Amino acid sequence: MNTRQISICLVSNNEERLTKYLNLLADPTNKITAGTFEQAFHEIFIEENPDLLILDITSYDNFDYRIIEPLRSQNKYANLPFVFLLAESQLHLVQQLYKVPHNRVLVEPVNKYLLISEINNSVHLNNLERRVNLYKDIVDGEKKLISYMDELLELNRLTELKTKVDVLNYLQTGLVKKLELALAVEMCVVGIYNEKKHNFIIQIFSQDGKEITKKFSISIKNSKIKYLLKDNYPLIFEKDLLSDPFVQEFEELLGYKISGMLVTPLVLLHQPIACFILINKLYRTDFSENDLAFTTIAAQKIVYHLELLEIVGKDESSSLLQNMPIDSVAKNSLLLEKVLSAVDFGLVIFDESQKIHYYNPASNNILRSKKTPANLQEMFDPNAFEQIEDSIQSGEFPVVRKEIHLHFSKESDFYIGYSIYTMKWDFNKTYYILVFSEISQTKRIQAEIIRMDRMASLGILSSGIAHEIRNPLAGIKAMAQNMEEELPKGSHTLEYVYRILRQVDRLDTLLRSFFSYAKPTRPDPKECHIKSIVDEALGLFTRKLREKNITVSQYYAKDLGQVFVDANQIQQVLINVILNGIQAMDSDGELNISADNAQKQIPTIDRRKRSPGLLSDKFIEISIKDSGTGFDDVLKEKIFNPFFTTKSSGTGLGLAIVYQIVREHGGQIDVDSEQGKGTTFKILLPASAGGGNNSLIS
Numbered sequence: 140m141n142t143r144q145i146s147i148c149l150v151s152n153n154e155e156r157l158t159k160y161l162n163l164l165a166d167p168t169n170k171i172t173a174g175t176f177e178q179a180f181h182e183i184f185i186e187e188n189p190d191l192l193i194l195d196i197t198s199y200d201n202f203d204y205r206i207i208e209p210l211r212s213q214n215k216y217a218n219l220p221f222v223f224l225l226a227e228s229q230l231h232l233v234q235q236l237y238k239v240p241h242n243r244v245l246v247e248p249v250n251k252y253l254l255i256s257e258i259n260n261s262v263h264l265n266n267l268e269r270r271v272n273l274y275k276d277i278v279d280g281e282k283k284l285i286s287y288m289d290e291l292l293e294l295n296r297l298t299e300l301k302t303k304v305d306v307l308n309y310l311q312t313g314l315v316k317k318l319e320l321a322l323a324v325e326m327c328v329v330g331i332y333n334e335k336k337h338n339f340i341i342q343i344f345s346q347d348g349k350e351i352t353k354k355f356s357i358s359i360k361n362s363k364i365k366y367l368l369k370d371n372y373p374l375i376f377e378k379d380l381l382s383d384p385f386v387q388e389f390e391e392l393l394g395y396k397i398s399g400m401l402v403t404p405l406v407l408l409h410q411p412i413a414c415f416i417l418i419n420k421l422y423r424t425d426f427s428e429n430d431l432a433f434t435t436i437a438a439q440k441i442v443y444h445l446e447l448l449e450i451v452g453k454d455e456s457s458s459l460l461q462n463m464p465i466d467s468v469a470k471n472s473l474l475l476e477k478v479l480s481a482v483d484f485g486l487v488i489f490d491e492s493q494k495i496h497y498y499n500p501a502s503n504n505i506l507r508s509k510k511t512p513a514n515l516q517e518m519f520d521p522n523a524f525e526q527i528e529d530s531i532q533s534g535e536f537p538v539v540r541k542e543i544h545l546h547f548s549k550e551s552d553f554y555i556g557y558s559i560y561t562m563k564w565d566f567n568k569t570y571y572i573l574v575f576s577e578i579s580q581t582k583r584i585q586a587e588i589i590r591m592d593r594m595a596s597l598g599i600l601s602s603g604i605a606h607e608i609r610n611p612l613a614g615i616k617a618m619a620q621n622m623e624e625e626l627p628k629g630s631h632t633l634e635y636v637y638r639i640l641r642q643v644d645r646l647d648t649l650l651r652s653f654f655s656y657a658k659p660t661r662p663d664p665k666e667c668h669i670k671s672i673v674d675e676a677l678g679l680f681t682r683k684l685r686e687k688n689i690t691v692s693q694y695y696a697k698d699l700g701q702v703f704v705d706a707n708q709i710q711q712v713l714i715n716v717i718l719n720g721i722q723a724m725d726s727d728g729e730l731n732i733s734a735d736n737a738q739k740q741i742p743t744i745d746r747r748k749r750s751p752g753l754l755s756d757k758f759i760e761i762s763i764k765d766s767g768t769g770f771d772d773v774l775k776e777k778i779f780n781p782f783f784t785t786k787s788s789g790t791g792l793g794l795a796i797v798y799q800i801v802r803e804h805g806g807q808i809d810v811d812s813e814q815g816k817g818t819t820f821k822i823l824l825p826a827s828a829g830g831g832n833n834s835l836i837s
């Protein structure tokens with residue numbers, strides 16, 4: 140039901156019909172402007188922004204749609220609903236009118252109920268379309284956010300800065316303002332860490348970055364931030380975390396309420412030096428994982444540049460390597476090893492013939508190699524080597540923050556990021572320093588963030604669509620049920636009514652799935668035994684398992700700990716996964732379910748051992764394996780995407796909701812499948828404190 144006034148333009152050349160429709164539409168919720176076609180074409184009476192036009196073409200002799208085209212071609216009417224009133228003798232015009240998506244047709248006789256229903260539905264659909272287009276723009280914008288990070292934050296300016304002090308000054312005076320705009324936050328500051336005093340020095344600058352308007356010193360001795368710096372771990376402060384002493388003191392100094400805060404540390408060579416502090420989102424209540432990933436990746440790039448300044452140095456007088464003659468590289472490799480022992484990135488020195496003079500131990504670790512190569516070509520596969528060679532031959536130095544996809548590794552998505560610097564040593568000969576690190580996890584996280592943005596945006600979109608559809612759908616069902624009661628038994632029309640009711644019920648089921656996906660319930664975790672949850676889920680499939688003669692085997696570790704989860708939500712996860720397995724198997728299949736204690740070897744985002752976001756390193760691993768048809772890698776990439784399904788009757792939201800629930804619990808779900816051999820889902824759920832002995836998962 141519309142709560143605002145609908146602006147309607149009524150066009151007719153017949154004064155009597157004009158009066159008739161004005162009477163039909165007489166209602167406080169309608170604002171009516173009426174006139175003839177000639178007045179409409181000259182915009183004499185048409186509203187600035189009408190919601191809808193009603194065109195009575197029964198009153199227009201020899202009507203042709205081309206007459207309307209000049210009106211429709213104007214920007215403000217291009218996407219506006221036009222409702223055409225036709226006489227039965229004008230039905231030949233219907234096909235022509237429906238070529239334009241925003242046109243609607245009503246054939247005389249038209250009563251008040253039919254007319255008002257058409258107006259409401261047309262305005263609803265038009266508003267929905269506008270909202271869909273808005274969400275599309277939002278989705279496209281969020282997808283591009285991480286991709287355009289360097290441009291948004293002007294990170295290329297870092298290459299112009301020669302000292303750590305210059306970089307920190309730029310972060311405080313320039314980059315924080317760009318972060319505020321990019322992530323739409325009320326404030327972003329850099330807290331400079333004083334290790335001796337365990338406090339942050341925070342300076343707030345004027346908009347032009349030239350004057351300090353406020354300066355604070357805030358202790359983190361009793362704050363959770365102290366541990367974030369130690370572990371180099373970013374965190375969103377919300378709800379109970381906002382009672383942290385640091386947040387309380389900062390709130391008092393600022394003079395306004397902090398409703399959300401994001402902290403991302405900057406840790407240089409294992410020593411915390413500062414952190415980004417972002418306060419209060421402008422257009423939403425909470426910070427998202429997208430914000431967390433954006434600031435984390437930005438922090439990595441900044442710290443990477445700071446490490447290069449420390450090791451390679453832009454300032455020749457302070458560079459650790461520039462002061463070392465090339466002849467001493469081989470002789471004093473022990474000294475160089477000590478200098479570089481604190482870093483986890485690869486560093487290679489080579490000459491113009493690409494002969495390697497120095498190759499640090501971290502290089503082998505990153506490249507999964509056991510031998511030291513003699514030249515650059517031996518380090519990489521042909522494609523990667525060609526890319527690095529092109530970078531050198533371009534002559535544009537320094538080469539900063541380039542990426543290579545390596546193919547020689549068993550890992551299909553193995554990436555490294557690299558930079559190349561030149562230096563003159565040993566009688567002015569040119570040498571090169573190649574600095575690189577693995578960025579595979581960063582690339583995966585970027586892809587995951589884009590995926591999660593898409594899932595979140597689709598959730599918002601589906602919720603909007605569901606709300607718009609549900610009310611008209613209820614009306615359709617009510618009218619169909621009335622028809623069912625009024626029609627005589629044995630009427631041929633009843634079959635059509637039954638079909639309408641079946642389709643309405645199908646749509647209602649789909650809408651319930653939309654709401655489950657768009658507005659997930661926050662888990663209420665408690666200590667539970669995973670076996671009891673599995674047994675509860677399996678009990679629902681007793682009949683199906685018997686019908687298909689599927690054998691179920693279960694294994695649980697003797698010292699299996701408890702899980703810390705919302706039992707109802709995890710039961711929903713297991714029901715979806717088990718049902719998929721049953722549907723994928725023919726008769727006489729096998730379903731194997733096992734659970735064991737597990738300690739996840741958490742993959743690092745970068746060389747500083749940062750976690751990608753799992754809430755714990757102790758888990759219970761549940762494995763569900765079926766002997767069904769399986770699927771290929773292409774399908775594997777899409778399987779958790781919302782609205783993706785291979786079933787004719789599916790909504791495509793089952794596994795998307797599974798993925799969402801597991802992530803909400805701080806867990807992880809993976810799938811492994813091979814066509815013709817079956818599928819295995821592995822679900823990691825957080826174990827409760829004091830669980831059993833945990834085996835390591837690589």
